[in-house]
């Protein structure tokens with residue numbers, strides 16, 4: 001096919017055979033968040049480039065290499081959002097929400113974009129859900145948010161033994177300054193062995209070296225200084241609160257000193273929920289997040305308590321129980337006519353069926369009865385409601401129970417036009 005008529009590399013269509021899984025997962029996500037007191041926020045897919053450069057930070061892979069940016073007709077640099085948090089913070093401050101109410105529990109769902117080499121588990125248009133809590137600095141909130149993530153996984157059918165929660169604390173700006181110096185000193189000792197990216201990162205964003213996937217870099221950083229050894233008294237106490245809160249919510253966690261997140265705005269708590277049943281290979285993180293009190297500084301001039309996480313919908317779909325997301329109770333009707341236009345009774349019956357939650361497909365076309373039955377079979381209709389000339393003249397329908405075998409006596413029968421809906425509702429339960 002002409003390449004102009006293919007989808008852009010790394011951007012997938014979601015076809016009807018799969019879209020119901022997405023719909024059911026999105027429904028489950030929304031319910032999960034709503035029940036925990038979160039409200040949905042929807043921000044535009046496009047933002048000014050500057051938002052992400054300042055919000056995410058230069059020296060990060062996202063800003064340096066992965067953003068989908070272009071100049072619009074007014075000459076403004078525009079970016080397709082690579083993640084959700086910066087936009088949420090922008091929206092909350094732009095609309096003065098914090099002045100109206102100090103505490104917000106927000107969630108979002110939607111497509112994100114990163115211009116990177118498409119490979120397994122990495123798309124240029126991918127989908128994320130995320131949750132943010134603004135206004136509470138207490139470490140117990142960090143535990144609550146992580147629990148929101150683990151309880152979500154359990155709800156989608158992931159077993160407790162199939163995931164692990166990893167946590168760490170980066171400390172505040174002053175803890176981090178000392179840590180950064182010590183880390184750079186350590187990295188410089190083995191600078192020659194680091195990969196090219198990490199040689200660059202040692203200068204631009206040394207913390208990022210800790211999550212390099214290169215085996216040599218990994219073995220070097222195994223012995224690197226740990227952020228937890230550099231925490232001030234307050235940060236250390238905060239991390240203690242996070243750990244007791246997790247215990248209180250019944251969430252098992254382990255400390256991972258290399259969990260530093262590459263984004264500038266994180267402070268104190270960072271966490272990841274990783275799948276360990278091998279379904280996702282090396283891209284096994286389904287939910288990742290942390291505290292980012294200092295992100296607000298660029299927007300409001302001061303810090304504001306904030307913690308959040310984001311999760312990948314594609315990855316969650318891979319690990320979620322397919323039975324949980326499957327279409328439930330498949331029941332539909334094919335309303336088949338050979339007499340062309342409907343009469344008022346027919347239209348009323350179709351309306352009533354649909355109102356009763358029964359999917360009803362109508363075929364008024366001049367195609368043959370045979371073709372229409374074939375279609376009813378293919379879409380797995382439970383009943384065909386047939387209206388031919390005889391039915392029209394006699395004021396009844398012929399009802400065919402397509403779930404029964406050909407020679408069943410109950411398979412086909414007449415029903416009065418005004419008894420149709422009740423009859424189908426009754427038979428639905430059989």
Ligand SMILES: [Zn+2]
Pocket residue numbers: 171172173174175231232233234235236
């Ligand atoms: Zn500190």
Ligand SMILES: [Zn+2]
Pocket residue numbers: 194195196197198209212213214217
């Ligand atoms: Zn490296």
